[in-house]
Amino acid sequence: MPLVAPTLAPYVKARPWLSKLVQPLANWYIGASGYRQMGLRADDLISEENETVLQALRRLPPKEAYDRIYRLRRATQISLQQKVLPKNEWTKPEEDVPYLAPLIEQLDAALKERAALDTLAPLKKH
């Protein structure tokens, strides 16, 4: 199963007019999904139950890893309490940056390259 669902995002982002059109909808969707109200970032939602993601988590700098755990624990706590954070503690759009996805992509690329190199077929010239 691919780690990240198929997406049109790069296609849309490459076209400013389309991006301008879709952006309000995207903003509404992010707000409606509610993770920012719990103080999470989008990359906190990636499922951990996967070798690649576990390896990527191991590669996080110590500060990032600590902050991630803090956000997850805080979110679990307020979820139990059936509350959302006060508005000044919501994740701001500029804080919601991908910190794990680049590492996962890097690992995926390495795996793909390994698979490609492992299945090389010799080209016979005669």
Place this chain on the structure above:
Amino acid sequence: MICRAALSRGSQLAVRRQGARGFAAAASPKASYEPTTIAGVKVAARDDNGPTTRLAIVAKAGTRYEPLPGLTVGLEEFAFKNTQKRSALRITREAELLGGQLTSYHTREALVLQANFLREDLPYFTELLAEVVSQTRYTTHEFHEEVKEVIHLKQAKIKPSAVALDAVHSVAFHSGLGAPLYPTPSTPVDSYLNEHAVAAFAEAAYTKANIAIVADGASEAGLQKWVEPFFKSVAAEGPALSTTPAKYHGGEARIASVAGNSVVIAFPGASLGANKPEIAVLTGLLGGESNIKWSPGFSLLSQATAVAPGANAKATNYAYSDSGLLAIEISGQASAVKKVAEESVKALKSVAEGSVSQEQLVKAIAKAKFTLLSGSEVSGVGLVHAGANLIQGGSPLKVAETLKALESVTGDKLKAAAKALLEGKASVASVGDLHVLPFAEDLGLQV
């Protein structure tokens, strides 16, 4: 006579080629490396027209020049890892596909990145070595997942004899040449060794002024053609590395260990460029390692080990750019090591008293000549020596002149050399069961 039809196509070709060339036409291999400069990089090349090539980058970045402990080892392990252009895996697989071998190792003065490959692959491996030197990424995850792990594995394999040799260098030269060749598990390097420090060290170490390319079996024309474009990206100069001239101090070190027993007795020896043939002959005379199978041999140290089975001893002159160390290394069972240490000091004293016969002298000179010639011939040793000489500003070993100097050694010269060694300060290191292993004073040495 073999019938022509019985030969396969390949062997027929081989026979024909041999006939066409003839033995007289075979190009005679050059004994010494020829130093040149290509595009600002020092190059030493030797071409014996063989089918394989050994190409190495020798950088002045051995443990002597590392600014913080462990950085040379870190840089060595970071060789052939991810670069800006390709991944470590791709480098490995491509080298495998071409049938090449990639190795990195270090001495006290030099860090060597070496590639052995088929002659026609010179452009690929020249590019690869240049890329490794100038574009390695020194990533954090590789440091934690690979470099550190490999260093720990190698540390677990350090033998007591290596610990003793490091200790003897440490008491003999203090800092610089005295830095350990490989940090032991108990050496605190974790606070110094990280990917950022290694990257900073690489910037200083891998500059055109600081490296030499040594090629064994590559054509001059090929090097001229490929070194210039690929080494364009290597910086001409970087931050300076600290170099203090080596000074011999002498002293004694004793380290308790349960891994084994080793005693190293060392004296100031001959440096790389020094004209001290008597040290080489003395090393040959002391010998140690047997030249004949199933026999302990007839050198002085072999005779010393014959008295105490369970230990072995050998004499080596560790030559560096501005200093040297003549070391007698003994290892084995504690009591045997003690006995051999006593016997070898006695043997050295007998040389100083002039008890060396003409026959022994002839044997020792022959041994020294063989060591020199086979050393410059065997690719590994010769390669490192040629590179080390170049980066230190000297010229590669002149085999013919050195041979002549060796032949001129007389019994009196040898006696004087041994006497000077014993009168000066010795360096002694004992590792192992310190209850049994002797002190330098008990051996009759001044420290």
